[in-house]
Amino acid sequence: MNEPTSETRGPEGPRAVEELARDPGSRKRFLKMVGGASAASAFSIFVAACNSDDGGGEDRSSGDSGGRSGESPGSGAASTRQPNADPREGTSDLEILNYALKLEQLEAAFYAAVIDSGLIKGSQLAMVKKFGSHERQHRETLETTISNLGGTPVEPAKVRFPIGTAKGVLTLAATIENAGAGAYLGQANRIRDKEVLAAALSIHSVEARHAATLNELVGRPFAPQGSFAAPLTMEEVLTSVQTFIVT
16 A cells, blocks of 8 residues: 555545545546456445535434435435534544554454354354454554554454354344444545545445345344445444443
8 A cells, every 4th residue: 555645644635535536537546446347336335425515414313324215325325424524624544544443453352252252153153253354354454554654553452242142142243243334434535545445445345245244144134224324423333332342
């Protein structure tokens, strides 16, 4: 990953997704970087979720988040994005990367604890090991990226998970993976550097696949919000995982 300029590291820089949405040439180069045509559908979800025309910040407490009938494709997702309407006033790429790193550290620790518990057997154990391997690779990639950008990777928190039954463990895994997918989507409109956005897009895609697999396994809808995924804010995600952190 090439080091971005100082203009793209801080919250004052232009957001990458906005440039990609309006510049076909830049978008073509970006899609080639993250996987060509196979990445186009995923990127379109990012654009829908990060549409800033609505002003953002809609109250979520009164209804569902995304996928509601009668809405245009972008409206459900855009209404649930990170609420600050001006991404230049938001967090920096390094802060976003460290936030993502916190989640990947937690996910990697969770899968390690599940494997050590001995509750999961057979093909489900193979799946859990594969997912855990993915999360470790995400963690290592984020650590390297943060260091390359001149930042300091956040130290992992001490965590503890309620591991009691196989069904409970898989249900918790689905909850954590859904939160992870929503977390990356929720920060897409704040990222300035296109290479950081490419990394976020590639990790988001894997988190979403994990979530869909686990959702079906535990009897949940594989796409809970319907056609368009719902982004989650930092506050929502960090609140949801706080119960696992030992203070």
